[in-house]
Amino acid sequence: MRAWFAAVVILSGCFVLTIAPAASAHEGEENVPAFTDVQEAIAILASQPELMDNAMDKVGDAQESKDTMGVDLALVKQASAALDRNDAAAALVLLERSIGACPGAAVLEPKEPPRNPQPLSSPCPNPQHLQGLSRSAVGGTQEAVFLALAGVMIVAGLLLVRRIR
Amino acid sequence: MSSVEAPSQAPSAAPRTRRQRIFDALDERLGLSGLQYPVPEHANKLAYSLGGITLITFILMVITGVYLTQFYNPTVGGAHASVRSIITSVSFGQFVRGFHYWGAMAMIILIGLHLLRVFVSGAFKRPREFNWVMGVVLAGITATLFFTGTVLKWDQESLEALEHNIEIGKILGKFGFWFSPSFGGVSILTRLYVVHIAVLPLLFVLVVAVHMLLVKRHGMAPSPFRKGPEPEPTKPFTRHLMELGVLGLVLTGVLTILAVLAPPPHGPAPVAGIEVTKPPWPMLWIYPVEDWVGVSGILWATIAIFLALFLVPLIDRGSERDPRKRLPMMIAAAVVVLTIIALIIYAAVQPVASHIGMG
Numbered sequence: 001m002r003a004w005f006a007a008v009v010i011l012s013g014c015f016v017l018t019i020a021p022a023a024s025a026h027e028g029e030e031n032v033p034a035f036t037d038v039q040e041a042i043a044i045l046a047s048q049p050e051l052m053d054n055a056m057d058k059v060g061d062a063q064e065s066k067d068t069m070g071v072d073l074a075l076v077k078q079a080s081a082a083l084d085r086n087d088a089a090a091a092l093v094l095l096e097r098s099i100g101a102c103p104g105a106a107v108l109e110p111k112e113p114p115r116n117p118q119p120l121s122s123p124c125p126n127p128q129h130l131q132g133l134s135r136s137a138v139g140g141t142q143e144a145v146f147l148a149l150a151g152v153m154i155v156a157g158l159l160l161v162r163r164i165r
Numbered sequence: 166m167s168s169v170e171a172p173s174q175a176p177s178a179a180p181r182t183r184r185q186r187i188f189d190a191l192d193e194r195l196g197l198s199g200l201q202y203p204v205p206e207h208a209n210k211l212a213y214s215l216g217g218i219t220l221i222t223f224i225l226m227v228i229t230g231v232y233l234t235q236f237y238n239p240t241v242g243g244a245h246a247s248v249r250s251i252i253t254s255v256s257f258g259q260f261v262r263g264f265h266y267w268g269a270m271a272m273i274i275l276i277g278l279h280l281l282r283v284f285v286s287g288a289f290k291r292p293r294e295f296n297w298v299m300g301v302v303l304a305g306i307t308a309t310l311f312f313t314g315t316v317l318k319w320d321q322e323s324l325e326a327l328e329h330n331i332e333i334g335k336i337l338g339k340f341g342f343w344f345s346p347s348f349g350g351v352s353i354l355t356r357l358y359v360v361h362i363a364v365l366p367l368l369f370v371l372v373v374a375v376h377m378l379l380v381k382r383h384g385m386a387p388s389p390f391r392k393g394p395e396p397e398p399t400k401p402f403t404r405h406l407m408e409l410g411v412l413g414l415v416l417t418g419v420l421t422i423l424a425v426l427a428p429p430p431h432g433p434a435p436v437a438g439i440e441v442t443k444p445p446w447p448m449l450w451i452y453p454v455e456d457w458v459g460v461s462g463i464l465w466a467t468i469a470i471f472l473a474l475f476l477v478p479l480i481d482r483g484s485e486r487d488p489r490k491r492l493p494m495m496i497a498a499a500v501v502v503l504t505i506i507a508l509i510i511y512a513a514v515q516p517v518a519s520h521i522g523m524g
Contacts, residue, residue, distance in 0.1 A: 039436045040436070042436050043321060043435075043436035043441055044441055046321065046432070046433040046434075046436065048441050048517065051441075142257070142260065143425050146260060146421050146424070146425045147421075147422060147425055147426075149418075149421060150417075150418040150419070150421035150422045150425070151418070152418075153414050153415065153417055153418030153421070154414075154415050154418035154419065156414065157411050157412065157414035157415035157418065158415060160411040160414070161408065161411050161412065161415070164209075164404065164407055164408050164411060165209065165408075
C-alpha cells in the first residue's frame with residue numbers, strides 16, 4: 001500500500017513538474033490583443049507557411065483573447081477551419097480580412113497596427129497580391145532580347161580585353 | 166606652356182586624319198591628353214582593376230536607381246504596392262529592379278575583393294595609409310547602401326531589418342535619435358529613402374574623389390608579386406581606362422543575365438512585431454552573433470570589424486609588402502574571412518529565431 005502511495009506521489013510530482021512550466025508559459029496569453037495574435041499568424045503564414053502549427057496556435061490564442069477589438073472573430077474561426085484543412089492560402093486571406101486589411105496592404109506604422117479595421121465590404125486594391133509574385137520572370141520576347149544583348153556584351157568584352165592586353 | 170597645348174602646336178609630318186583633328190580639338194579644350202600619364206603595367210591586371218570595376222558598378226546602380234525612383238513611393242503605406250507595381254506594371258521595371266539588385270550584390274563582392282587585394286599586396290603601406298582609410302569608409306558606405314536598399318522594398322525582410330535598426334538606435338541612447346521612428350516629420354522609411362538615394366551616393370562620390378586623387382598623388386603601389394625587368398614598364402592611364410570600360414561591359418552582360426534568369430524575390434506586405442525572416446546573405450554573418458548576444462551584437466560586431474580595418478595600417482607598419490613575409494597578418498586575415506564565411510553558412514542552416522527584445 002505504501003509502495004502504491006509513493007508511486008502515485010512520485011507520478012503526480014512528475015506530472016506537475018512537466019505540466020507546470022508549460023502552463024505558466026501560456027499564462028497571460030489571453031491578455032495579448034487578438035489583433036496582435038492575428039497579425040503574427042499572418043506574418044507566419046505569409047513568410048513561413050511551413051510553420052502552420054505555430055500559426056494555428058496564434059489563431060487559437062486570438063480566439064481566446066480578452067481583447068478582441070478590431071477583429072472579426074467569425075472570420076478568424078473560418079481561418080481556423082481553413083488551417084485544419086491545410087489550406088494556408090485561404091486562411092491567410094481570411095485572417096487579413098478579419099482585421100480589415102486588404103490582402104497585401106502594407107503596415108501603416110511599424111509596431112503600431114491600426115486598431116480600427118475598415119468595413120469588410122470595402123474593396124481591396126489588389127487582391128491578387130499573393131499570386132506568384134515572389135519571383136516573377138521578365139518573360140516574353142524581352143527576355144530573349146536581353147539575353148542576346150548580354151551575350152554580345154560578354155563576348156565583345158572578352159575579345160576586347162584580349163586585344164587591349 | 167602646358168602639355169595640353171603641345172599636341173596642337175607640334176609640327177606634323179603627315180596630314181592629320183579627321184579623327185585626330187576631332188581629338189585635337191577636344192584635347193585643346195578638355196585636356197584629355199592629361200589622362201595619358203604612365204601607370205605601371207601590372208595596373209591592367211584584373212586584381213588591380215577591382216576598384217575601378219566597383220566604381221563602374223556604382224554608376225550602373227545610380228542609372229538603374231534613377232529609373233526606379235520614378236515609380237517608387239517612399240511611404241509606409243505605399244512602398245510595398247509601388248514595388249509590386251514596378252515588378253508587374255512598369256515597362257522594364259522587373260528587369261531594372263533585378264539589375265539593381267544583382268548590381269548591389271556585385272558591388273559588395275567587388276569592394277570586398279578590392280579591400281582584400283589591397284591588404285594582401287600591402288598597398289596600404291606608407292605613404293598610402295590614409296587612402297586605405299578612405300577605402301574602408303567606402304566599404305562602410307556601400308554596406309549602408311545595401312542595408313537601406315533592403316529596407317526600401319518593404320516586405321517582411323525589410324520591416325524586420327528596420328526594426329533591428331530601430332533597436333540599435335535605442336541601444337545608442339541619445340546618439341541613436343536619428344533611428345527613432347518618432348524623430349523628424351516624416352516616417353523613418355522616407356528618411357532612409359533620402360539617405361539611400363541622396364546622402365550616401367553623394368558621400369560615396371566625394372570619398373571616391375579623394376580616393377582617386379590620392380591614387381594619382383602617390384601612384385599605383387608596386388606589386389609584390391612582379392618578376393621582370395626593373396624599372397617596371399608603364400602604359401598610359403587611358404589604356405587602363407579602356408580596360409575598365411571593357412570589363413564594365415562584361416559585368417553589364419553578366420548582371421543582365423542574372424536580372425533576367427534570377428529575378429529578385431519580393432515577399433508579401435510586412436507585418437510588425439514578429440521575426441520570421443533572416444537577413445540577406447551579405448548581412449547573414451551577424452545573425453548567429455545576434456543569437457548569442459542579442460541585437461546589440463550587430464552593433465558591437467560591426468564596430469569591431471571596421472575598427473580592425475581602420476587600424477590595419479597601424480598594426481602592419483613594416484615596409485615589407487610581400488604577403489609570404491607577413492605571415493601573421495595573412496593568417497589573421499584568413500581567420501577573419503573564414504570565420505565570416507562559416508558564420509554565413511551556419512546562419513543559413515539555422516532555424517529562424519527572434520532577437521528583438523534580447524538587448
